[in-house]
Amino acid sequence: METNGIRQGSRHPSGLDRTDRMILRLLAERADRSYADLSAHVHLSAPAVHERVKRLRRDGIIRGTVARLDGEKIGCPLLAFVHVTTEGWGMTKPVLALQDLADVEEIHTVTGDTCLILKVRTSGPASLEHLLSRIQQIEGVRSTRSHVALGTYLERGPMPEVPEPLSE
Numbered sequence: 001m002e003t004n005g006i007r008q009g010s011r012h013p014s015g016l017d018r019t020d021r022m023i024l025r026l027l028a029e030r031a032d033r034s035y036a037d038l039s040a041h042v043h044l045s046a047p048a049v050h051e052r053v054k055r056l057r058r059d060g061i062i063r064g065t066v067a068r069l070d071g072e073k074i075g076c077p078l079l080a081f082v083h084v085t086t087e088g089w090g091m092t093k094p095v096l097a098l099q100d101l102a103d104v105e106e107i108h109t110v111t112g113d114t115c116l117i118l119k120v121r122t123s124g125p126a127s128l129e130h131l132l133s134r135i136q137q138i139e140g141v142r143s144t145r146s147h148v149a150l151g152t153y154l155e156r157g158p159m160p161e162v163p164e165p166l167s168e
Helices: 018-029 035-042 046-058 093-100 125-136
Strands: 078-086 104-109 116-122 141-148
Touching (some): 018 046, 035 046, 078 125, 093 104, 093 116, 116 125
Antiparallel strands (some): 078 141, 104 116
């Protein structure tokens, strides 16, 4: 097949080329980067980077842009992971109501001896105890087991691998 002479970036199994993956990595590190800043890193024009970011949003690869807040500075220094055992494996309506609790940051279904793992952040032990009491009152919840984090050394979202450029 004939091409226009422009070497195409190698495709990753995800369908994203090296430039897409580099843009995603840069945004994952700092989501407030300007298109000009991104363009300088990936050697494309700012409008070309803008079009790529629009496509990544449209395709659902970039699901949103959020501010990462410091739990301690907003009055929620206690980070815990709560393992929840439920009566059934399915996500019942009462269990899904956990997402309405402000202290619950993440809900994951998992394999093993528990059904769900919640990432929660509270103002202290008393508020964690109150949250656990609320969770245990939910219909279908059999038990909870909590693990309080003493320190956090890494907290980030997915970071796409960027393959090395092909040598000439």
